[in-house]
Amino acid sequence: xxxxxxxxxxxxxxxxxxxxxxxxxxxxxxxxxxxxxxxxxxxxxxxxxxxxxxxxxxxxxxxxxxxxxxxxxxxxxxxxxxxxxxxxxxxxxxxxxxxxxxxxxxxxxxxxxxxxxxxxxxxxxxxxxxxxxxxxxxxxxxxxxxxxxxxxxxxxxxxxxxxxxxxxxxxxxxxxxxxxxxxxxxxxxxxxxxxxxxxxxxxxxxxxxxxxxxxxxxxxxxxxxxxxxxxxxxxxxxxxxxxxxxxxxxxxxxxxxxxxxxxxxxxxxxxxxxxxxxxxxxxxxxxxxxxxxxxxxxxxxxxxxxxxxxxxxxxxxxxxxxxxxx
Amino acid sequence: xxxxxxxxxxxxxxxxxxxxxxxxxxxxxxxxxxxxxxxxxxxxxxxxxxxxxxxxxxxxxxxxxxxxxxxxxxxxxxxxxxxxxxxxxxxxxxxxxxxxxxxxxxxxxxxxxxxxxxxxxxxxxxxxxxxxxxxxxxxxxxxxxxxxxxxxxxxxxxxxxxxxxxxxxxxxxxxxxxxxxxxxxxxxxxxxxxxxxxxxxxxxxxxxxxxxxxxxxxxxxxxxxxxxxxxxxxxxxxxxxxxxxxxxxxxxxxxxxxxxxxxxxxxxxxxxxxxxxxxxxxxxxxxxxxxxxxxxxxxxxxxxxxxxxxxxxxxxxxxxxxxxxxxxxxxxxxxxxxxxx
Numbered sequence: 001x002x003x004x005x006x007x008x009x010x011x012x013x014x015x016x017x018x019x020x021x022x023x024x025x026x027x028x029x030x031x032x033x034x035x036x037x038x039x040x041x042x043x044x045x046x047x048x049x050x051x052x053x054x055x056x057x058x059x060x061x062x063x064x065x066x067x068x069x070x071x072x073x074x075x076x077x078x079x080x081x082x083x084x085x086x087x088x089x090x091x092x093x094x095x096x097x098x099x100x101x102x103x104x105x106x107x108x109x110x111x112x113x114x115x116x117x118x119x120x121x122x123x124x125x126x127x128x129x130x131x132x133x134x135x136x137x138x139x140x141x142x143x144x145x146x147x148x149x150x151x152x153x154x155x156x157x158x159x160x161x162x163x164x165x166x167x168x169x170x171x172x173x174x175x176x177x178x179x180x181x182x183x184x185x186x187x188x189x190x191x192x193x194x195x196x197x198x199x200x201x202x203x204x205x206x207x208x209x210x211x212x213x214x215x216x217x218x219x220x221x222x223x224x225x226x227x228x229x230x231x232x233x234x235x236x237x238x239x240x241x242x243x244x245x246x247x248x249x250x251x252x253x254x255x256x257x258x259x260x261x262x263x264x265x266x267x268x269x270x271x272x273x274x275x276x277x278x279x280x281x282x283x284x285x286x287x288x289x290x291x292x293x294x295x296x297x298x299x300x301x302x303x304x305x306x307x308x309x310x311x312x313x314x315x316x317x318x319x320x321x322x323x324x325x326x
Numbered sequence: 327x328x329x330x331x332x333x334x335x336x337x338x339x340x341x342x343x344x345x346x347x348x349x350x351x352x353x354x355x356x357x358x359x360x361x362x363x364x365x366x367x368x369x370x371x372x373x374x375x376x377x378x379x380x381x382x383x384x385x386x387x388x389x390x391x392x393x394x395x396x397x398x399x400x401x402x403x404x405x406x407x408x409x410x411x412x413x414x415x416x417x418x419x420x421x422x423x424x425x426x427x428x429x430x431x432x433x434x435x436x437x438x439x440x441x442x443x444x445x446x447x448x449x450x451x452x453x454x455x456x457x458x459x460x461x462x463x464x465x466x467x468x469x470x471x472x473x474x475x476x477x478x479x480x481x482x483x484x485x486x487x488x489x490x491x492x493x494x495x496x497x498x499x500x501x502x503x504x505x506x507x508x509x510x511x512x513x514x515x516x517x518x519x520x521x522x523x524x525x526x527x528x529x530x531x532x533x534x535x536x537x538x539x540x541x542x543x544x545x546x547x548x549x550x551x552x553x554x555x556x557x558x559x560x561x562x563x564x565x566x567x568x569x570x571x572x573x574x575x576x577x578x579x580x581x582x583x584x585x586x587x588x589x590x591x592x593x594x595x596x597x598x599x600x601x602x603x604x605x606x607x608x609x610x611x612x613x614x615x616x617x618x619x620x621x622x623x624x625x626x627x628x629x630x631x632x633x634x635x636x637x638x639x640x641x642x643x644x645x646x647x648x649x650x651x652x653x654x655x656x657x658x659x660x661x662x663x664x665x666x667x
């Protein structure tokens with residue numbers, strides 16, 4: 001039995017990640033310690049969570065440029081609310097998630113209702129969220145709250161001394177949740193259908209409008225969650241934070257094997273996309289002689305490789321699918 | 327001419343409305359004086375500071391007309407600026423610096439064009455590759471430092487004047503006119519629009535879509551190189567990290583405000599330049615009017631939303647339907663006929 005050709009990009013991503021890890025390990029044996037693994041998860045937690053939302057958006061053939069600004073807004077919102085009101089962080093988190101989810105839903109409604117490209121609508125959303133963050137404060141606001149410190153410090157000490165932190169666990173949960181939503185629910189099936197072609201999806205009976213709103217609301221929710229994680233990670237809110245994170249997230253999704261045309265991909269792949277990018281950064285830190293700009297160049301080259309790989313795989317896969325259907 | 331004017335009318339009206347609005351808060355807004363052999367005043371400032379986005383918008387208009395998008399222009403600005411500063415630092419002189427910077431921009435454009443036209447990658451991803459890796463390349467050229475230089479001839483491109491008019495302003499004016507002339511006085515503009523409307527149909531009709539696509543991305547790279555030269559000459563240094571950062575989004579916004587559809591097809595270079603001027607007027611106007619600059623982005627977002635609403639294909643359908651309804655209600659119904667809807 002032939003494996004499903006759609007699995008190839010995912011398998012390639014996973015293979016490349018483990019090969020890269022092996023190469024790193026051969027050069028620096030310490031790379032294979034729970035400390036490095038724990039840090040890899042913790043440092044990339046916010047990126048991984050936001051990339052889950054981005055994966056769903058990209059699966060539907062859309063794009064969400066607003067997420068980086070939403071993360072910055074979330075951090076500022078949490079910091080300012082905790083500073084100025086006596087609310088408990090949990091209530092602030094809940095409020096924030098409602099706000100960001102509603103924000104995403106409104107963008108989805110505009111994209112569907114006005115039939116405008118997602119690119120430009122979410123670009124406006126990007127300006128709006130960043131502007132709202134500026135309006136709350138233009139300074140970096142530190143968060144000091146006993147509960148927050150407890151969140152920052154909560155971890156499980158793995159054998160070998162590595163810390164499996166709460167936010168690292170949250171990212172893995174978000175990946176699992178995202179995978180369930182995308183691959184095991186009716187909503188997920190609708191997302192894939194829209195990614196395959198909105199007109200076909202409509203003819204199939206998919207409620208395109210409702211699903212589009214749901215997709216961007218989900219992305220907003222994930223961006224809000226990522227903002228909470230980022231606030232826990234940095235312990236402050238800063239309106240200039242996470243500029244350009246949306247593009248890093250898109251790159252992670254593409255490296256993770258999801259087609260940017262929509263309709264094909266796996267949420268789990270995104271996890272490996274994020275981890276691969278984190279691994280490159282860890283390697284550069286370990287090496288010590290390479291400059292940080294090599295990170296950018298290597299990520300660009302990786303992006304190109306994955307897209308070329310997908311292109312060639314699609315070319316191989318298409319006749320196979322045609323003959324099996326014919 | 328009248329048709330071109332009518333095409334740009336919404337943008338001209340928006341610009342005039344903005345100027346009027348800013349003038350209420352800052353009455354000296356339109357004042358222009360002639361000092362030390364150069365024109366000065368808020369308007370001159372806008373025309374000069376808007377130069378990078380206006381230049382980028384010219385190239386971006388063509389790319390978007392082919393139903394593409396070029397996310398890499400900000401990075402290309404950084405690369406060509408770094409190349410220019412590196413050449414100057416090596417003591418090769420001004421002309422090689424400008425030439426090499428333009429060659430660097432064209433190379434980036436050709437790379438993007440080949441990825442889009444030959445490999446068949448979606449424009450947004452193809453240019454995303456250069457966007458992420460390009461800043462690394464620019465940092466490689468400057469070795470992570472801010473390369474400064476003190477060449478008065480090169481700095482003249484950024485801060486000099488010709489007959490009192492700032493050179494950057496002349497640069498976008500000349501580039502804009504040249505591109506519009508090439509596009510509208512030959513069939514080139516029509517062919518570019520044909521690709522944007524339907525690439526396969528245009529190929530079937532005998533248009534060499536591949537070569538044209540590459541040329542369009544190269545033109546965008548060229549414009550980005552010019553913008554990079556202006557930005558570098560203006561601060562007399564190449565900052566690989568911040569030169570042109572996020573200007574690609576402003577350039578895309580300028581094109582959209584210019585009424586060009588992101589779905590390709592009909593385009594107007596003049597309207598895009600007006601869009602760039604509108605963005606710069608908002609930026610400068612908010613500062614002059616005394617608003618805190620924090621409001622800048624929110625106002626920009628509001629502006630984009632209004633423009634989206636006006637341009638929405640769905641809304642214009644609704645609007646058309648509404649007008650027909652009103653007309654139908656006004657017309658006296660012939661006696662005995664029933665509503666045949």
